[in-house]
Amino acid sequence: MDRPIRIGTRKSRLALAQSGMVRDAVARTLGAAPGEEEQFAVLVPIVTEGDRIQDRRLMEIGGKALFTRELEECLQDGRLDLAVHSMKDVPADMPGGLTLAAVPEREDARDAFLGRDARRLIDLPHGARLGTASLRRQAQCLALRPDLTIDMLRGNVDTRMRRLAEGDFDAILLAVAGLSRLGMADAIHERLSLDDFPPAPGQGALALQARLDVAESDWLVAQDHAPTRLSVEAERGAMAVLEGSCRTAVAAHGVWSGDVLTLTVEWLSPDGRRRVRRAASAAPTDGEEARALGLDLGAQVRAEVGPDLVP
Template identity: 40%
Template sequence: MGKSLKIGTRGSKLALWQANWVKSEIEKKDPSILVELEIIKTKGDKILDVPLAKVGGKGLFVKEIEEALLSGKIDLAVHSMKDMPAEIPGGLCIGAVPERENPRDVLISYKGEPLSSFSRGARIGTSSLRRSAQLLYARPEIEIVPLRGNLDTRLRKLETENMDGIILAAAGVKRLNLENRITEYLDMDIMLPAVGQGALCIETRAGDRFTASLISLLEDADSRTVVMGERAFSNRLEGGCQVPIAAYGAVKDHSFSLCGLVADIEGKELIRESLDGPEESSEDIGIELAERLLLKGAKRILDNVKDRY
């Protein structure tokens, strides 16, 4: 009888797509393995009427899944990398980072209009402080409308709650074959993505060689380099759902470039810097970029945000 593996995942359509993709890749590598999904409800899934910044705590979408992994109830977990807190619990590790999907944010507008066409008072839905701060910096005359829920729910609310547009991650929209709904991909000059956006995190128990060998084929070296650099930047700034921090890294010709920013909630102040260097130093570059932002006043901005939430 073949060995079986249990993948822990959240129950949203997008989370299930991600977990099923990992499942099919493992089965391709070794068809004798029985791979099952275990759906686990997280704190972030249960609290839907409060903005994430006000829920507080770290790992809102991963903690319960990590507990199941530590207890042996599941063998690996599939997360969206942007949900991963800075600290990985002892005994667990990021086992693989597959090739990253498009990391940008997209606008889906009710009438198919681009952001540049929105008039004063236009209502745009998002519960992300990162997105709302950058939107208000670019277009201070628009109104931000709180928007929680999975991707389907948010698309439905665009139709039912008198919004002119909503901002979503391109990766999720593409993975659910909803690209035809995208009005425009937002330019990085206007909307820098969340740390790790578009990337998956396959989390395993440290020392589990069998599972590690199965998921090794899913590892994409450049995606890991980029994600770890972005995470180092965010970790130095003590980032999370509660603060408007954004970063985008890229690898080209063995060089790593990173752009990062910190903004205040009202979008009145935004500090943005870029840095590059050798790809093997991506985490050092992330930390150095964070230090530069801190010298320019990022700590004051972040402290003000934390005082409010």
């Protein structure tokens, strides 16, 4: 290109940090020396509807697409060349003319526990107030600690941590990946186990979305990490079958051992009283095979859940 690559991002501090990492990687691929990154790629911050509305759960106002819609429209009309999303915010269906062009190597996919006094989830006092906007995290917490009071907490990382410090909550849950990318990993008191808290599909991964005419560009293909992409394809396959919106508590996580990918998928009732989980392994060599693993496991879970799938 005869101009810098235009990379769209939300305006939150975390989004800018994540997109800045991608910008620097893209610039290096294009030949930028340290300090020259903005000559090759620039960030274009955009406020999404999901950022503007902070007082309600996403399932009440339109779901995860509220974090991606404006960026996708800018891609479609040519104002952006690339958009960076947190993978867990990307809906299962991709708008026309756009594709998931690359998936960089994944960060830690676990959930992080931060408490005012307690340093572990198990140490919270009876009836403690835990803040989260995630139906999955709510259900998983209640499955282990049905005595907890779960209160809705939205906003960026700084807002959530401020409200914890001010005493609005006894504890909050955040993503380890986000805190690590912000250089705030020291704030984490407990990294919750993947067995009790399998994460949301795509958690810890970034999605690099582009138009079809840009997707095969060398500078973009170079950002893709095949094992992460295949894991995410499997997880998103399960998400597609299980509805996987903000109205359903769904977890899916793939782990590699050599050439074998083991996928764990689960559905929970919002109160955590019912929990259906399945796991299976395969050796996928492309996205279609990985997605097939997720579709199959998702279908098994869906069949067992039955009419309770969507509350």
